Structures are given as structure tokens and as C-alpha cells.
Amino acid sequence: MPDVVAPAPGARRPLRIALFSGNYNYVRDGANQALNRLVAFLERQGCTVRVYSPTSDTPAFEPAGTLVSVPSLSIPGRGEYRVSLGLPNRLKREIRDFAPDVIHLSAPDPAGHAAKKLGRAMGVPVVASIHTRFETYLEYYGFGFARRAMEVALGWFYAGLDEVFVTTPGFGQTMRDARIISSEPAVWSRGVDKTRFNPQRRSPEWRWSVGIGDSVPVIAFVGRLVLEKGLDAVVAAVAELQRRGVPHRLVVVGDGPARERFAAQVPDAIFTGFLDGLGLARAYASVDMLLNPSTTETFGNINLEAMASGIPVVAARASGNECLVTDGATGALVTPGDVAGYADALQLYCTDPLLRAAHGKAGLAAAQAFDWDAINGAVLSRYRELIAAKHT
Template sequence: MPIGPAAEPIRAPSRRLAGSGELPRAANDKPGAGLRIALFSGNYNCVRDGANRALNKLVAHLIEQGAAVRVYSPTIAEPAFAPAGDLVSVRSVPIPGRSEFRIALGLPKAVKDDIRRFGPNLIHVSAPDLLGTAAQRFARRIGVPIVASLHTRFETYFDYYGLGMLRRWAERRLSRFYRGSDCVLAPNQSCAQSLIEMDVKPGRIALWGRGIDPSAFSPALRNLGWRRAHGYRDDEIVPLFFGRLVIEKGIQVFADTIGELRERGHDLRPLIVGIGPAERKMRELLPDALFVGHLEGTALGRAIASADILINPSITEAFGNVNLEAMASGVAVVSADVGSAQALIDHGRSGLLVAPTPAAFADATEMLIDAPDLRRAMQRDAASASAEYRWPTILNDVLYRYRNVLTD
């Protein structure tokens, strides 16, 4: 049942002190005190992606605010990064064809015993996999409320892997999963609408956005020396692909867009930031591009800020972290016109939203190349718009939502 034109939008909790990002609390008591949260993740630190980074940020913040948190997830021998909080490994197997991800086959007795010993008063499930659904059932059995968070538009992936016939089955399964939770945290209004179309009651949906660390992503990190060291001229337009190198991020559309721009006479050498199983394919498509691999911290922020135009062809994003991080870095953004991008970008002002075709991306990118004043104004507006996305305030909203669930 879609929201009508006059319907009230889903909102994040609003009890934080205006403009402060601080939580009201009793004297000598941290705002997370008394919360005991068992969080279930499909791959908490197996892969460095937007979902895992958000969950780790959340866990670290909850612990800092006085909550007790225990995380249950598949693990690997060489994790992508050190996890926040106590991580309990759940037996799992690699996903065929995508071995960087693993899937738990359920909730073993030993893990159930560990959960009982921990004694959570809230269970948070972050993926609609076998572990997440088993955790839901167990939560009902022990009488603990359930919060789910939506991180990935899984239903959009099937067409990329020749499995389109399974999409309807996946949508029904997702509907059961999210309807089986007391509260669902959606990253934006578009995802909230998709949940309502899955028959999740609007009153059970709240917003949990994502944040930016302004010291990590900033126009101030733009570095002409870094550009020169990688063979770019100071006045050269550098198009950027930023994210995991997987086919569902639209790498074919990106490569075709660069090809279209070159046919129009633009001499472009793309900058590719990220790694993933489709890297070999992308190198074949763009053999002269600069691939800098996986970067972190200041090195990542410097590379992003040293580009000029992000071309983001992905139509599978739930939030669109790369759009926000590029905006905060003072990079003009040309993004597929999908709900996640619409939530972040004011079209024509802080970025451009286009149909997800090479011709449309090439048209928009060419406009920014040929109109440097417009491009620079858009870069400034994008950096300014990103300033409202700050992690402490956003994570405090989740903490409040937890408390609301416990008192409802």
C-alpha cells in the first residue's frame, strides 16, 4: 500500500537536543546504560562495505554510550578489518562464486546458549539470511523484541546474475523477514516506501541514515601533487569510479560511459578506487584507467578529493555512501536517478541525477566538463549539503529507537 501524496513521511526519532547531537540523560548515567543488544550480521568484518562499516560504527558508538553489545556473525581467517565489540563466530560456508561472503546455516545450539548467557533485552538483525531469520525465531521464543535494519536492496541483484526468475520469491521472503520485526530501520524515505509496499506497517519503520567523518572526506584533501604523481595534469578532468568492484555496481555502464565520452572527443583517464571480484573484468574494459585499489583514512579521502566528477551508475544502493563521501570531498556527482540518490542529491544543485544509461551519463558528464563554473558551484554545494550527515547524531537516533522499542 503506497503512501499517498498527503501521507506523513517516515521520520527519524526527534528527541535529541536540537543541533547538539547529544542525548538527554540522567545524572551520572550514560544514555545506553541498561541496553543489552545481540546483533546478528551476515559478514560483520569479512568485507569492507557500507553495511559493515555502518554496523561497526553503531556498535562502537553503543559501547561508548554505555550499552552492552555482542555480535554474532560468520568470520574468516583474514578479516577485512578489526571488528568493533565482542564478536562470536557462527559456523558458515562460503557463497559459491562470491567466496568473500559467507552464509551461516542457522543458529547452532552453542550460539543459542551463548545468547542466553549474555541475556539481551533487544535483538538486532541486519540481514535477511538464514542466521537473521533464525535469530528472529529465537528472539520470539525467549520473548525479546526485534529490530531489523535494511542495508542492501537484495531484490535488485538477481538480474545481474541471470537469476531474474527468483526475484519474486526473494521479495516475498524479504517481506516476511521485515514484517517479522518490531521495528525496521530504513536508510531513507525510498527504502521506507519499499518496506511499506512489502506490507510493513509504517508505524514500525524509522530512519537510520549514514554519516560522514569530515576529517576523512573533505575538499581540503585535494592534492595536485598526488594527481601529478599519477600522471594527471592540473587542468585535466578526472572521472571517478568509487566502490566495490562488482557487476551490480554498474561497471559495464561506467565503462560504456567513458567510451561514449571518448568518442565525443574527451580524452579521459578514469580513476578507479576499490577492489572486488569484478576487478579483472573492469581492467579488461578500461585497460588504461588508474586502479589504486583499496585505500583507507587520509589516503582514501585524498584520492576521492583529487578527482573531479564521480560517475555512479549503480541502481542497487540502499543508501549510496559513495555519493555522500564524494559530495563531502567536493567532487561533482553524476548518479543514477534512484531513490537512494534522490535522498542525498538536489538535482542541478548538489549533483545530477540521470537515467542509468551510458548516453545519459555521458551527456551529464560532458555538461560538467564543458561548464567549469557550474561544476565548481556544484562541488561547493555538494560539500555544503553533506555537512548535515554527522555520525554521532545519526547513531544517537538509533539508540533512541532501541529505547522506544523497549518501552512500546
């Protein structure tokens, strides 16, 4: 009789997953929305997910999974964000009782460090996903001299993990070049909701409601209004278009602590405030191009949303943008800091509606490949592989 081979642990049964986040739902950004989508997908597959994160009395949205609050305090100067104070013994006992099959870290904070150590002691796979280029933030707040020290500290955090997930192969190479990670990472990309973001959402009525005519080329900036999103580059590019006499309107979709300063620098811009749901989708489809000068993103979610909406993207030549925007086909990639380069690309789209339409159509076609379930399914498959390897 042939030997009967038992299925590998975790090969078929629903998994128990402990996820650690620095901001799971109290501020809405691309990173925590990706994590919530992953958790919702895992639970649809029958998995049980507990999420350990700082929390707020005024969360931005309802969380997926079971959210467990960890002790935290607000970050000085950026009070909308919180940092964990680690894991008290009661939470460590709770995690041990939960007996997760895998521990997933998404922030290099004290709770993440404690969870890494706990996972090692429990003998379960510990993985991490990199969502934010924290080391680049220092330069926007006068601490650029500390960047290498930050990179070293991040390297300590990611060392010795069973897997590290990055958003693109190019971003993974950037992290290896900076010696933040040492081995080849896995790719956890991002998807886009194509039923929500699509060109059919275009609305002349929406344009009229914010004071924009049918024929005026509209440049959109979408995102949180914080310095690290490249607001100074937006100011400089728009000023150069005005100096050249190029007709256009700037629409700013979003809010944040730098709004007052930014609004004073672009007095002719239209500020919609924060938009979500169909309101955001309608705004994307109703403008004519997206300007995204940020160099701090690991994956340009706004680029993908704009492409799915059928508009071209002018973005900084950085890892989070190069993976999505094809220069000269779906948009334009500009060297960071090149004000004339941004203005040239925007002027071309403002003055050539046929090119604008062609690049928007090409972006729409490219966006079709980014399916959330397939992307999140790859993460679940990797969990199972690691569990099986651990038991082997």
C-alpha cells in the same frame, strides 16, 4: 503523597544488545562499516554489544564490540562472502545467558531467522535494518525471473518485527511498494566523517603520482568491483565520452572479483586498487567528479563522501542516490540505462569547471548535516522506546 513512577525499563541504564550480521568485518563495504560505527557509538554510551556473524581468517578490519563467530560457508561464485548456517544450540544458550535487551538483525540469512525466533521466545524486542537490496542482485547474474520470489521471502523475514530501520524515507517506500515491509519503518540514515573527507585533502602531488596532469578532468568510480555496482554503465558512458572526443581520465578506486573483466573494457583507466583512511580521502578530493551508476544501494555512502570532499556526483536515479544528490545543484541524476544521459552530465562537468566547482561547493554544504553521533543516537533512542513499550 503522589505516586512514585519508576523509570521505564532500559530508560537510563546501559543496554545489552545482540547484533546479527552476515558480514561484520571480513569484507569492507558500506553496510558493515555502518554497523561497526553503530556498535562503537553504543559502547561509548556504556552499552554492551555482542555481534554474531560469519568470520574469516583474514578480516578486512578490526571489529567494534565483541565478535562471536557463527558457523558459515562461502557462497559459490562469490567466495569472498559467506552465509551463516543458523545458530547451534550452544550459541542459543550463550545468547540466553547474555540476556539481551534487544536483538538487532541486519541480514536475512539462516542466523537471522533463528535469532528472530529466539528473540520472540525470550520476549525481547527484535528489530532489523535493511542494508542491501538483495532482490536486485539477481538480475545481474541471470536470475531476474526469481526476483518476485526473493521479495516474498524477504517479506516473510521482516514480517512481525518490532521495528525495521531503512536508510531513507524514499527507500522505505520502495520496500513497501515491493511488499517487502508492510508498515512505516524507522529511518537510520548515514553520516560522514568530515574531518577525514574534505576539500583540503586535494593533492596535485597525488594526481601526478598516478599520471594525471593538473588540467585534465578526472572522473572517479569508487567501490567494490562487482557487476551490481553498475560497471557496464561506467564502460558505456566512458566509451561515449571518447566517441565525442571529450578530454577526461577515468580513475577506479577499489578492487573486487570483476576487476579483470572491467579493466579489459576500460584500458585507458587508472586503477588505484583498494584505498582507505587518508589515502581514500585524498583520492576523493583530488578527482573532479564521481560517477555512481549503481541502483542496488540503500544509501549511497560514496555519494556523501564525494560531496563532503567538494566534488559533484553523477548518479543513477535510484532511491539510494536521490536522497543525497540534488539534480542540477549538487550533481546530476540520470535514468538507469541512459548512456547518453550519463555522458551528457559528465561532459558538462568536464567542459565547465565553474559549474563543477559550484555544484561541488553546494554538495559540501549539504554534507554538513550528516552527523554520525546524532544519527546513531536516534537508533539507541528507538531501542529504549521499544524496550519500554514491551514491558508496558
